[in-house]
Amino acid sequence: MATGKINVSVDNIFPLIKKFLYSDHEIFLRELISNATDATLKLKHLTSIGEAAGTEYGNPIIEVKVDKEGKKIHIIDQGLGMTEDEVKKYINEVAFSGAEEFLDKYKDSAKDSGIIGHFGLGFYSAFMVAEKVEIITKSFKDEPAVHWSCDGSPNFELEPSDKTDRGTEIILHIADDSTEFLEKSRISALLTKYNKFMPIPIKFGTKTETLPKPEGAKEEDKAPTKEVDNIINNPTPAWTKQPADLETKDYQEFYRELYPMQFEEPLFNIHLNVDYPFNLTGILYFPRLTNDLNVQKDRIQLYQNQVYVTDNVEGIVPEFLMMLRGVVDSPDIPLNVSRSYLQADGAVKKISSYITRKVADKLSSLFKNNREDFEAKWNDIKIVIEYGMLSEDKFFEKADKFALYPTVDGKFFTFEELQEKLKANQTDKDDKLVILYASDKEAQHSYIEAAKAKGYEVLLLDSPIISHLMQKLETSKENISFARVDADHIDNLIKKDEAQISKLSDEEKDSLKAELESVIANKSYTIQLEAMDSSASPFIITEPEFMRRMKE
Ligand code: ADP
Ligand code: MG
Numbered sequence: 001m002a003t004g005k006i007n008v009s010v011d012n013i014f015p016l017i018k019k020f021l022y023s024d025h026e027i028f029l030r031e032l033i034s035n036a037t038d039a040t041l042k043l044k045h046l047t048s049i050g051e052a053a054g055t056e057y058g059n060p061i062i063e064v065k066v067d068k069e070g071k072k073i074h075i076i077d078q079g080l081g082m083t084e085d086e087v088k089k090y091i092n093e094v095a096f097s098g099a100e101e102f103l104d105k106y107k108d109s110a111k112d113s114g115i116i117g118h119f120g121l122g123f124y125s126a127f128m129v130a131e132k133v134e135i136i137t138k139s140f141k142d143e144p145a146v147h148w149s150c151d152g153s154p155n156f157e158l159e160p161s162d163k164t165d166r167g168t169e170i171i172l173h174i175a176d177d178s179t180e181f182l183e184k185s186r187i188s189a190l191l192t193k194y195n196k197f198m199p200i201p202i203k204f205g206t207k208t209e210t211l212p213k214p215e216g217a218k219e220e221d222k223a224p225t226k227e228v229d230n231i232i233n234n235p236t237p238a239w240t241k242q243p244a245d246l247e248t249k250d251y252q253e254f255y256r257e258l259y260p261m262q263f264e265e266p267l268f269n270i271h272l273n274v275d276y277p278f279n280l281t282g283i284l285y286f287p288r289l290t291n292d293l294n295v296q297k298d299r300i301q302l303y304q305n306q307v308y309v310t311d312n313v314e315g316i317v318p319e320f321l322m323m324l325r326g327v328v329d330s331p332d333i334p335l336n337v338s339r340s341y342l343q344a345d346g347a348v349k350k351i352s353s354y355i356t357r358k359v360a361d362k363l364s365s366l367f368k369n370n371r372e373d374f375e376a377k378w379n380d381i382k383i384v385i386e387y388g389m390l391s392e393d394k395f396f397e398k399a400d401k402f403a404l405y406p407t408v409d410g411k412f413f414t415f416e417e418l419q420e421k422l423k424a425n426q427t428d429k430d431d432k433l434v435i436l437y438a439s440d441k442e443a444q445h446s447y448i449e450a451a452k453a454k455g456y457e458v459l460l461l462d463s464p465i466i467s468h469l470m471q472k473l474e475t476s477k478e479n480i481s482f483a484r485v486d487a488d489h490i491d492n493l494i495k496k497d498e499a500q501i502s503k504l505s506d507e508e509k510d511s512l513k514a515e516l517e518s519v520i521a522n523k524s525y526t527i528q529l530e531a532m533d534s535s536a537s538p539f540i541i542t543e544p545e546f547m548r549r550m551k552e
Helices: 010-020 027-048 084-092 094-111 122-128 176-182 184-194 248-258 339-344 346-369 371-391 393-399 415-422 445-453 466-476 488-492 506-520 545-551
Strands: 062-067 072-077 130-138 146-150 156-160 167-174 202-210 225-231 268-274 280-286 301-304 307-310 325-329 433-438 458-460 480-484 526-528 540-542
Touching (some): 027 184, 062 184, 084 130, 084 156, 167 176, 184 202, 248 268, 248 280, 268 325, 346 393, 371 393, 415 433, 433 445, 445 458
Parallel strands (some): 062 202
Antiparallel strands (some): 072 167, 130 146
């Protein structure tokens, strides 16, 4: 038997990269800035542990320059740089391992395309937009600078360079099919999307800053100005800080930084911060959930070490929390795998249930610490909570203690309080607690009045998923049922007050009933004359609860 090794030709890598990554070619910039950031952070670490004697870390920045005439983009860092040997090792050989990695991922993408485009192709993603790439680099070590260049074929050139300052400059010679990246506005938008919160300051051009007028300046004198670096990122976003160091206004400011087009204040936030058994930081915001269209647009953003990855957090954030906003940052989320794998991944499941628990705990403490405020916010947060109670049993258990049931009169009960309150006079003949509710205060006005006249408490439950939650409560709690105020069996409720029984004689009732029924012509409705004496309505028409639910 013969065995052998299939030879994967490196000549094929560039056409493959270009072809299969085309839809997401913009990520080249994120990858190169990530490398520049890594190089800077590595140097920072080396200097801090004393392994870079004689090197001053200083205040390094990363600079991105667009040279439209020369058709070039430059990415310049002041990081640790590379020696000639390191270029050979990291850059040249990565072509090989990069090819392997690429083919691995390519296999995956057949099932779920779009993955490769998003994640981790590193240095060679530069060839998606460039026909030639140069690296000019000088290591922090005392070794000569080198100049590497490659035109997209597997052949590279390596020669000495006269660069004197530490760090690396990557020069991309933009290919004719990618000239959109020579537009400053395009690059600026990309920097804002992917690099807005990266940890090393990123300079893109300069901007004019207005200085205060000197003393004694006249009214008509123009304020002096000066050109300063245009730094596009905030290297220390709120989520990277300790909750104890932040105030409400810091969270609000960060919300505005994340969503510059959102003018409404978030209701409250949840700071995520865990380092065991996985690493995760982030801030989630409960927005006021109006019907505005931005709900879809301003979604939770996923970062890895402050690099933007995606705003598709499906599988990572539980579905019922997708209506929230904010950021989640975790280096532990495997990104270069398919979404279906993600959902089965143990670490990701743990992350998802951690987030659920944190949200439940926060809501619980808001409820306990300031119930009045919690009640005031209920209308805006109920959808998320009700949805969570329906979809996650663990969340249901916790939320059952703080989920509120408002009455038509603006009182709020927890379920336990409600049971306590109703047990005295809202049970049916089987001793089952009947919870009356209205879904529309205006339309069901007379029914509400009739029920109230009988001394019943009527809830106002109007959210779109409430009927599902009622069903869940009916099955998970003992001996309770919900009935809308216009349902037929209200009348079966206990302790009928004598004063409220119709004074009409039986014959009078029968003829009135027959007359009304002939007018209504809907067999599923019932005419009820008991409410005759409650001043609000002369009689009421009811529909069986089950009929109504069927229609929903
Ligand atoms: P990764 O970043 O995942 O290691 P890349 O293909 O992006 O893979 O980069 C390969 C290697 O090249 C890096 O690990 C690093 O050693 C080196 N490198 C790339 N860019 C730079 C840079 N700007 N400064 C120093 N080294 C770099
Ligand atoms: Mg990289």
